[in-house]
Amino acid sequence: MASTFEILAGRLARAFDRLAPGADPVLRPSERADYQANGALALAKTLGRSAREVAAEIADDVDLDGVASVEVAGPGFLNLTLEPAFLAERLAALLVDDRLGLELAPARTVVIDYSAPNVAKEMHVGNLRSTVIGDSLARLERLVGNRVVARNHVGDWGTPFGMLIEHLLDLGEDRAIAELSIGDLNGFYQGARAAFDADEGFRERSRARVVALQGGDDETRRLWRILVDLSVAYFSEIYAKLDVTLTREDVVGESSYNDALDGVVRDLDALGLLMESDGAQCVFPAGFTNRDGEPLPLIVRKRDEGFGYAATDLAAVRDRVERLGADELLYVVGAPQTQHLAMVAAVARRAGWLPDSVRFEHVAFGNVLGPDRKMLKTRSGESVKLVALLDEAIERADAALVERAIDLEVDARRELAAQVARAAVKYADLSTERQRDYVFDLDRMLAFEGDTGPYLQYAHARLRSILRRAGAVDLATATFALEESAARDLAIGLLGWPDAVATTLAGAAPHRLCAYLLDLAQRLTAFYDACPVLRAEGPVRLERLALCDLAARTLRLGLGGLGIEAPERM
């Protein structure tokens, strides 16, 4: 089913085409009507005619019978108002559509690189955004029918592992395992770091251990595997706590590409792209310069013959395109990596590993700030543990539920508190334009009013409550007269769902979906403020119940796309 927007755009495009082939109708949602088309103004200029005249001609010519009425307004806008019969028909179709008008796209393979915590390091707020944004995009891509391959590119390789393995040995395997198993990754890492900083002998052993690790020494690899496995198990606990869809199968860490790194260097060399510079093997993609204005290298092999992370990233691109058959590569990675990823993409394109037909997008995001507007840290200056943050959110949500005297058993209340806390934290992260920094403020995000996750959950739960009270009703027989403006406004909002998803995915911008859902919730509360549902009778009652049902399902599906649960009651 084409969306309402698409239907209008299609009809208008044909009329514009007849006047000037290829002219854009510039269709937009409107404050003054349901939609407005602004294309006549631009067209008038190129045709050398008055805009109102052009608009009038299009209004006259366009075939919108049974869809919308059109009128010329202002200097040459076309205001479109959907016909009641059309609205009624669309809503009736949505009633029997689980996807609420969302079309299944021809399936594309979308590889989404997100979360990517470091082995033997605590997950902190810095990992939060990548995880939450990436998971939302993954859910939305699945929702529109794409094949999603999630890649959790964990940091499981590199020089720190010499130090970490030596520390594991110093502690004794059993004790190290015990420490890591209870999730004290920070303690373990800091212990290793302290030994490394204080003890020259330890440093020597660490360096030797890195060599052994890279050389494939069996015992060293076994010890390394312990660190990786325990960390991944811990990450899984956090993902469960966050209700994130990442699984162990999605963990494809840096080390996974080790065997492909030689090939990356060899093939770049064979393509004539590789240059030696200061002893390092580099590619110099066009358009990148350093602070002296000289060409900037992407270092694939370091002077010490170790591989740089550029080599790993290039190997990953090849794997994702060639083996996984990716049509899109999304990297949900912080903004500081912008230049690096741009260089990786440029080199991959040059090398022919990344065809123009494959979309490569850096889904960059800003920092999480503390109340002082600086990077969020604990009082002692350390990064904040994600788990501590979540636990506090859960406690506060639970306290709020207790205060509201929710009639629930303790276990059910605790589970609800967790759902509300997740909604609060995720929504706060997703609802601002992702490139911006945002201030982490539990009080604001947990407020059950205004622009928050819990408020949207509440809007849904309230609808469910009404529908429960209504009992068994055959909604499919509902008809939509939409006599009250509040009901009509809600209907228009419901029809915007497919477009909200489309614009969200086009920009990898979950905040657009957040804005849509908040707008819908506001239409909703205005609606049942003006239109009593259960006290109405006959067809009007049925119509209103059907609108409630559609709104509830849209909220549930939309929140689901954000990775937020929609409890039945709260």
Added chain:
RNA sequence: GCCCUCGUAGCUCAGGGGAUAGAGCAUUGGCCUCCGAAGCCAUGUGCGCAGGUUCGAAUCCUGCCGGGGGCACCA
């Protein structure tokens, strides 16, 4: 020094070249014998500055100012 990014109401933020720039919070004032008031309605001297492109600029371009980030072997 170069590059990227952000700068919108008291605060937190939307704004896909179009009409009178919008929400939420906060403020003030109205609404509950009525489906969940976690709500509704009302309430405002705001686009960092200066140019430019355009019929039309918060949006595109240039230059400044301010915050953040990046600019060769840590990943």
